[in-house]
Amino acid sequence: MLAELLRKAARSPSGGNVQPWKIYVVNGESMDRFQAFIAERDIEEPGYDIYPPGLWEPHRTTRFELGEQMYALLGIERDDRAGRIERMMDNYGFFGAPAAIFCFLDRRMLPPQWSDCGMFLQTLMLLCEEAGLATCPQEIWTNRSQAVTDFVGAPEELMLFCGMAIGHKDEDHPVNTLRSERLPLESFAHWI
Numbered sequence: 001m002l003a004e005l006l007r008k009a010a011r012s013p014s015g016g017n018v019q020p021w022k023i024y025v026v027n028g029e030s031m032d033r034f035q036a037f038i039a040e041r042d043i044e045e046p047g048y049d050i051y052p053p054g055l056w057e058p059h060r061t062t063r064f065e066l067g068e069q070m071y072a073l074l075g076i077e078r079d080d081r082a083g084r085i086e087r088m089m090d091n092y093g094f095f096g097a098p099a100a101i102f103c104f105l106d107r108r109m110l111p112p113q114w115s116d117c118g119m120f121l122q123t124l125m126l127l128c129e130e131a132g133l134a135t136c137p138q139e140i141w142t143n144r145s146q147a148v149t150d151f152v153g154a155p156e157e158l159m160l161f162c163g164m165a166i167g168h169k170d171e172d173h174p175v176n177t178l179r180s181e182r183l184p185l186e187s188f189a190h191w192i
């Protein structure tokens with residue numbers, strides 16, 4: 001099923017049809033091995049900055065509010081630092097999902113090819129949704145990119161962009177009731 005979804009996702013457009021995405025799939029037995037492997041590895045220096053330093057408005061607030069909405073649903077208070085860190089660490093267990101992919105691309109690729117990878121990932125997420133699967137893209141894995149690289153055996157010229165948890169949505173989990181907000185059309189679209 002995953003192979004078919006990935007094959008279809010590769011119909012995503014990419015500038016010049018460069019197709020920069022390099023995907024490593026972890027599931028079943030390799031997921032068990034991966035979990036044991038990653039538990040022995042420390043958090044690293046990130047492979048890239050996830051957000052620009054000093055993120056500005058309105059993005060700073062949308063990011064902040066999403067976190068607050070999520071922690072409120074989970075009953076984790078603002079001053080519960082340990083609870084928040086614990087929740088963040090759930091990322092590294094793929095939130096319990098049985099399968100995952102890691103998306104790499106060649107370090108020599110440029111912003112347009114990173115964007116192409118985003119399109120690939122979005123297409124894959126939509127195809128998963130159609131197939132009854134749920135996903136969570138995870139750039140947090142850049143904080144463990146060497147460990148992931150070592151585990152999957154990716155060549156050093158490849159750089160990890162993100163992981164993606166793939167599994168079945170837990171309909172009863174409060175976090176899955178979160179409907180993230182969006183800025184109004186007028187704030188990002190300009191009619192000239």
Ligand SMILES: Cc1cc2nc3c(=O)[nH]c(=O)nc-3n(C[C@H](O)[C@H](O)[C@H](O)COP(=O)(O)O)c2cc1C
Binds near residue numbers: 136179
């Ligand atoms: C490239 C990318 C990386 C992301 N990384 C993470 C992550 O590391 N952990 C996480 O919990 N969510 C991650 N997300 C999920 C976003 O926080 C989420 O998509 C966003 O808040 C909008 O919410 P929605 O997808 O429910 O509409 C990521 C999303 C994208 C597109």
